[in-house]
Structures are given as C-alpha cells and as structure tokens.
Amino acid sequence: MAELTRKGLGGFLARQGILVAFAVFMIAFAVANPRFIDIDNVFGVIRSSAILGVMALGVTFVVIGGNLDLSVGSMMSFSTIVVLDLHDKIGPTLAIPSMFLMTMALGAFIGILVGYLKLNSLIVTLGMLSAIHGLTLTYSGGKNMDIADKEGTWFAVFGQGGIAGVPMPILMFAALAIILSIILSRTPFGRKVYAVGGNGVAATFSGIPRARVVFMTYLMSSFCVATAGLIQASRSMGSQNTVGQGMELEVLAAVILGGASLLGGAGTIFKTVIGVLILGFIQNGLLLLGLAFYAQYVVTWIIIILAVWLDIAAKRGGLWSRIA
C-alpha cells in the first residue's frame, strides 16, 4: 500500500501537498487583492513571522527528535525581559551573550530532564512553561521592561535594521534557516536526530548516544528562542512579561503544518519555513480582505486539521479513519 502513495497525482500531493496548498492559497489571494504580493507587503509578512519562525526552526529539531517543546513561549518572554533588563545594566555587548547563556542554560536543563533522565517531554516542557513564566515574573518583579535610552544604543539593529532594504529579522530568520537546514540534512548530527526520533531504541542499538542527541535538540531550540527574544526585544525596545505567552502552540502549529510528525523522525526545516509562512500569509491575507485578526485563528484551525488529515489519509489510502 505504501507503494501506491508513491505514484501519480495523489502521491505527489501527499508528498508536496503543503507546497501546492501554499501556492494555490497565494494565487487566490493575489487575484483577490494584488496588494497581497506587493514586495513591501511580502517583506512585512515575513518580518512579522520571523520571531515565530526562528522559534519554529528550533522546535523542528526537537519534534523530529521525537519530543515536544511547549516551553518556547515562556522561554522567549524570559530572554526578551532578560536582555532588556541587562541592556541598561551592562550594555548591549555583554547583555546579548549573557542572555543567550541564560536561555541556553534553561534549554540544557530541559535537555537533561528529557534526554538523560528520559522524562516525558510533554509534561517536562509543560512544567517548564509554568516554571519559566514564574522565573520571568520573579526576575522582573512583575513589571514591564523598557530600555531607558532608546536613541543612544545600537541595540535596535536586530529588530529594526536592515541590509540593502531587507529587514534584519528576515535576514536572521533566513540565515538561521539555511544553517539549520544544512545541519539537519547534511551532517551526521542531523541524521542522528532523524534516527533517534524515528526509533530511539534502534538508534541506541546502533551506538547512537540518544540522550546526547535529545539534549542537543533542546539546546538548539533554546538558542533559537534566544535569537527570537533578541529580535523581539530589539524591535519593541521594551516588553511585557507575557510577550511570548501562547506562542508555543502557534509554533507547534507551524511545525505540524510543515508536515513534521509528532511521533518524530519526519519533517524538514524547509517545510517548517513553509508552515510559518502559510500562517503569516493567512493572517495578512485575511487582514487585507478586511477581516479581523481573529479570523485567522479559525482559518488556521481548519488548515491544520486538513493538512494533517490529508497527510495521513494519503498514507492509509483512504479519507476516513478505520476507527470503529
């Protein structure tokens, strides 16, 4: 039966369905409103998707490795608050690496719990969602953070700068996507991530240090979160404690939309980027059609279910499940 999915239009749709859906969607919206594919609009969409996107890149590693990460939202709030706070205390040059270290320490902690201690990742990261949220509030004393002297610092470059007209968040997102894509698809480490997620026991039996690989995926995820926090902080130069709240599920939605299996072992960085862009362009397209921002929630819901449904329908060779 697996043979059948390989052939014909159905097979093509099964493999590249998300790309096709994306293309159809873009064309439909472009016809409805030409402003949709205006270069400024496109840049605007990608720029506002960049923060979500950077986080989704890291979570892609975690998910392919067979785990979940629900803590990225509150971790992003943490890194944003920390870098804003440290900026005024020790200056941006020291604040940025310090924030990266602190965020990645959290990632390492999760990595130890899930990788080395083999605790269930859903619950661990659920716990960390709450714990890091508490940590952030404790750190900030519950207050919003603001950079005092917004004019006298170069810190805004990550969120507001640009090179040759391309906004900096887009460049960072793209660069990170390319580097991580190469790591995932071309290096031994990437192969091991797929192996561990595909069948952790078999990976162990092949001499792959499963715990270390899982640990690394969380470390990479926290690196991406720190980058996202940096962009967020630099863009707004001030932030609430809850800036990343709820993003963990949006990030996961983008990754799933890109076709990564929650069971692990499948997915690519490229597809995650597509997933992120779809979410971004839907939001934008609906806004341009004059619908309120929350219309995208409903559309995203339908698209996620349809995407995953069609994916598994192609694999089982039938639209409806065999659940009695």
Add this chain to the structure above:
Amino acid sequence: MTDQTPALRLEGIVKTFPGVRALDGVSFTVMPGEVHALMGENGAGKSTLMKVLGGILAPNEGQIFIEEQPTIMSSPMNAKAKGVVFIHQELSLADELSVAENIWLGELPKKSFGRVDWTKLYDETDAILKTLNVGFDARKRVGDLSIANQQMVEIARALTVEPRAVIFDEPTASLTDAEKVVLFEVISDLQSRGVGVIYISHRMEEIFKITDRISVLRDGQYRGTLNTAETNEEEVTHLMIGRTLDLSRNAVTHEMGEVALEVRSLSCGDLFSDVSFTVRRGEVVGFYGLVGAGRTEIAETLFGLREPSSGTIHLGGEEVTINSPADAIKRGISLVPEDRKGQGLILGMNCRDNMTLPQVSDLTAGPFVSDGAEVAIFDQYRDKLDIRTPGWRQTVGNLSGGNQQKIVIGKWLSMRPEVLIVDEPTRGIDVGSKSEIHNLIRELASQGYAVIVISSEMPEVLHVSDRIVAMFSGRVMREFTAEEVTEDSLIQAISGIGADKVA
C-alpha cells in the same frame, strides 16, 4: 470422523488486497473434537485466513460454514457469538483492568443505567477460571500476572461462549515448558468437549505432539491436508516450501584462529550469573535455551546495553569495560538484535541510511555526510548479501522480512567487527531466506569472524554452530562440540535436567 458434521468448513475463500491475492481459493474443514494444525511460511496467508475466520476481514469470495450452516462473520464479536473464537498471538489484554473485565471485555454484564453487574461478572468469571484450574481469581489485576497466566486469561475469553471452534495463533511463543503442559491440557479438554481446535505454530515438535491433522498453505493457496499420524516433518516441510530444506549438521571445519572473545564468570543481577565461555576467530558458537534463559541479556551486556554486576570480558586477550554500544562498536563488537523492527531498524528511514547508521559520524567529507561513501557501502553489501530492493532510497519498512534482516546484518558487517553476535537471526523470516542467512553465517566464520548465534530453534543451532552453549535459567548448563551434541542431551541441558553433569 467422516460421518460427523464439521465444526467449521471453509470453501473457496479468496481475499485480495490491492495488488496481492493473499488467499486464493482456500478450503478446509475442522471436525469437532479435532486439533487441526495450520502451517505455512510467513506470508503464506495463515494470518489473513484467520482474520477472515475471526471476522476481522471480509472475504472477497467463498463461504464459511459453521456446522454446515452458511455464515457471514461481520466482526470479531459476531464470530465469537457464533462460537468461533480467536486467541491472539500477541496478548491483547488491558493490563490495568481486572481478570474478569478482560475476559468479558466488550460484553460486560449490565444493570440499569449502564452500570456493570459486578456480582454476576465475578461469579461467572470464577466459574470459568475454575474449569481452567488456575491459581488466580477474577479480581486480580492482569498486569500482575505472569505471561503464562495472562495467556490463560486469553483462553478463558474463549470459554465465555459455547465455543465450536477455537483458533490458537502461536500460543507457546512465550511459554515455559511447564506452562506449555498446562496449555496442552486445556486444549485436550476443549477437544474432549467436542470443540474444533485450529492450531497455528511453526514448532514441528508441538504439531506432531498434539494435532490430529495438518493443513498447509503456500502463497495463499491450499496445498493439502495430512493426517499427523501418517506423515513426518520432511513431508510437511516439503509441502510448505515446495522443496526439502537442508538442515544437515554443519560439517565444514576450517582453521580456527586465536581466541577473540573470552567471558569469565559474568553476572548481571537476576538475569544471568557466572557465565563463562570463549569464542575463537572462525568459530560459530551457538547459544541455545528457552526464552528467558538469559541469552539475549548476555548479548546485550557484551554490547554495553547492560551493566554487569560481576565478571570480566576479554577481547583479544585484553580485559575491557564496555559502557555503551558506542564503546562496544569501537572495540569491534557488533550485535544483530533479536527484535528486527523494534531494535534493528528505523523503519521510516531508507535502506542506505539504516545500513550506515553506526558509522555515519565517520563517513564525512568535511563537516558533511559523504553521499558517495555511503552509497558505496550500501552497494557493496547489497551485492554481497543479495539484498533485493529497488534502490537505496527505498524505505526499509517496505522490504520483506528477509531483506530487512539482511540490511541489519549488512549494517554490522560493514563495521568489520571482530565479534559478531546475531540474536534470533531468522525469526519471522520465510524458509527460503532462512537458509540463505544460515549459509551467510557459515561463510562469515570461514572468513575469520568470531560469531555468536543465539537461537531458540534447535535445527538452526545444530546447523550453524561449531560449538553450542546450552543455557537454563541464567546459567550455562553445558557446552557441546558439534560432534558430541545430540538432540536429547541438548534438550535435557536447556530444561535444567542433568545439571549434575556440568563439569
């Protein structure tokens, strides 16, 4: 027997899946009070046939008769209601629930408001358990029972109806000898009550011990029925594979090299204790014993997956500590594990990536995995082991069992190990591929590999080994050379009889 009404009769059953004719006009008859063996290689259609019988699959053509009444089985429940009960190979029990709830799963007695009638449930269950003569009661949590007792719960399920035919699918796979005796008693009890028993097994000795007739399937076709009393293993095998299988003793003796692996009084908790043996280059040492005798655990310890509680391991004369599979691989030990799909392969990955997985860190050009080096390794072992696949991009999950096993063997051969351990190398593999893998193991030894073969199949162990280590309950009972071993002495050793003979 011929005057009786058959308990169950199948006529011209055809079942097709897209592109495959899984059952092609199968007919056979089970008389009341007979034990009827159903045999065939993997993929011959046995399980499809049983699913048709059990109401899990609907046949495309053909007719099922229960006591000569034409019947349609629409679901497992429907089949059961009609007196056809399927006892699954893989235990399908809910281990958090009680024995009673498991036995009446799906048909718990009801009172008003959908409440469970516990009194009735426990009373009826205890009555059934009494006839099975087991040492647990209806309220026991299934997860707390031994595997054999769980099997009894499965069997008890069959007795909630007045069964006409009971299908046993490989029921002895995980039973000890003592437990098998109990099972066989239950079967003969069913027999005496006039129930037709269909018994699926690969184990010839059991088939010849308890069955009355043997029906054979090959490639989805019915090949014939033999009276057990009038036939022998050879004839059955011939019917199954269409030729006779060579399981003669291994006679070729080439030069043995120096000792590659020596294990001195190795122990690991309750799993095994005081195990000592040596393996030379060019030698195949077979480990024979019952499931649970500790053989796989020894292999896992040698491969760094378990921590020994005492004893030493010597490789090439040097004492070593092995803390992880990575350690073991570095020191030249390879393990082809017992559970091919669970431990050996990543089913969603392609053939090449599976094969090169243990050495992927070394197959690099700069920081990247070298495509060329990987494909070269794959091509080399595909040719060497005659792996039949459309190409390296093929997902391993789509290959046949035999080809999958060759991928795993190729994976470990490409590591050029000093010591190769193969655990149940032919489990779930059809007879044709079996002998290919046997020949391969012999050939590897002649090339100077030190090979350990762990197997639960006596013909296999006898066929491939130069020396046989017999194990019972975590201990080495005896070592045999290929010349001195006899089937009787081997069976005695692995059953714990003749422990006094150990030097």
Add this chain to the structure above:
Amino acid sequence: MNNTTRANLIKQGAIWAFIVVELAFFSIAGEFLSVTDSAFMDFDNMLLLLKQSAPIGIIALGMTIIMINGNIDLSVGATFALAAIVLLDSMTWPFMQALGNWAIPLAWLFALATGVILGAINGLIVWKTGVDAFIVTLGSMLGYRGLVFMYNGEQPTSHLNWTLVDFAEAQFLGLHTATWFLLGAGLLLWLLMTRTVHGRNAYAIGNNRDAAVNAGIRVGPHFLWNFMLIGFLAALSAVVFYSESGSVNPNDGMLYELWAITAVVLGGTKLSGGYGSIISTLGGVIAIQLLRKGLGHIGADTETVNLVIGLILIAVLFLDRQLNRKGKEELRT
C-alpha cells in the same frame, strides 16, 4: 504480589500525602512568615480554597476521563470562554428577558449545549479523520478562540443577573455553590468511571486500544461521548464561575488546559492512558490551589507559584520514574 498492591496504595495515596505535607508546611511556616494574623488552616479559608478550585477542577475532571481514554484536549480553555459568552449574552436576548428569571436555566442550557457541541466537533474529527487528538484540539484551541473573538470582538461581554449572583454566592451546609458543583461532578464522574460499562470501556481503550477493538468495543463513539463530556464540563465550569462574575473577557480561560493537565498528572493519571482516577485528580486540583494560597499566605510573590508548580510537576515525574525503575540490570536504552 503484595508488593504490587502496596505500590498501588503508595501511588494513590501520594497526592493526599502531598496535600497533608503542604498543609503542615504552610501552617508552620505561616506562623513565622505570615503577612496576616489569621491561621492558614482556618475553616473559612479552606472553604474558599475549595470554591476557588472549582473552575479548573471541573475541567480537570473531564480531562482525567479524556486522558484515561488515551486522548488529550487542549481546547477546553476556549470552550470555557465561548460557553461563558453564550451564558451571559443569551440573557440579554429580548425573548429571554421577557422570561424573567426563567431565562436563567435556559441560559445555562444554551451554555452547556455550546460546550457539548464544541466537544462533539472535536470528538467527531478525532473519530472520523483519525488525526491525533493532540493536533485536533491544538487546532480547535485556536479555532474556538477565534469564535470567542468573533462573538464580540475584543470587547468583554457582560451581564449581571442578581438572582444568579445570589445563587452562586449561596452556601449550603457551609459549602459554596461552586464547591457543590465540583463535588457533585466529581462523584458522578467517579461513579461513571468505576461503575459503568462506559467507564470501564474507556479504561480498556486507553490501556490497550487494539484489544478493545478486537473485543468489539466501538472506540469512536467512546471518543465522541468523552469529548462531549469534557465540553459539557468546560461549559459547566463557565456556568459556575460566570454566574457570579458576570463579565467575560475574550482572553479568559487561556492556559486553563495546561492547569487542568497539570492537576491530572499530579493526580497520577498516566499520559499514555488506561490508568488514572477521578478522586486523585480532585487531590491534584486541591494540591495546586493549596500551593497557590499557601505561597500567598507566607508572603511569597504570586509569581513564584508558577515556578513552584512547574518544578513540582517535573519532580513528580522524576519520582514516578525512579519508583518504577528496575535497578542496575535495566537495559540502557
């Protein structure tokens, strides 16, 4: 075999032991650190605690059943909010206002029906498409929240009915209305899960789905009923809470799913399904609320509650694993 029963007792008793430890700790620590003079173990304080446990608690009861059945529901927070909007808004409809106080039961009915319908949508999708419940409800968490916003934009929806407020603030035998709802729902669901065929089948499905299917248990309808049940309970929780508060923000109920899951896991329900108990979940709910109140009592910032609960959740997971370990002989995979 005695060992296994003892291990089971320890497992089921653990959450109550934890509650006792919390009570003792906060009572003693409160003597030294308390910002107020009142004792922690004050009777009124405990009654209030039960009342405050109710909104998350009622949802957590439903989550227990969903998780025993082998699924998860991330959309309960949004369902909660939407049911609340229907409850409050429906009372302002002209024909409802004409009914006087008879509008109240009708409004409740509308709200509960909303919950049941939203649950049924989840259940049907899980059943018919075969998409994992995690993904389905992750999607509907967004989708239902979108519906919440569509109803009244970003404006809060308010309607205060004093009869309703009186009812919600009433105390019967000392317990608040909300507490009665929590305990009542707990009792009924406990009976459902331990005494009825539906409940036992839900355990069987979560424990070994193939076995249940082979035994002829229809998995799909069980999923559907249980999702309708949790939808109903999320709506019930909204009814209980908003009868008193009378105003709902479109962001209300966010993260409730995570709190509910935390309570369920603290109560010892297995993530993989097939094992768990309604009573232990009640313990989990109370333990979280105790922690929240207790930390406030000893003067810790409310912020630290999140930190402590998160770490406790992880610690519970760690302890559970340590207890189930087989020691050194274990396979190192």
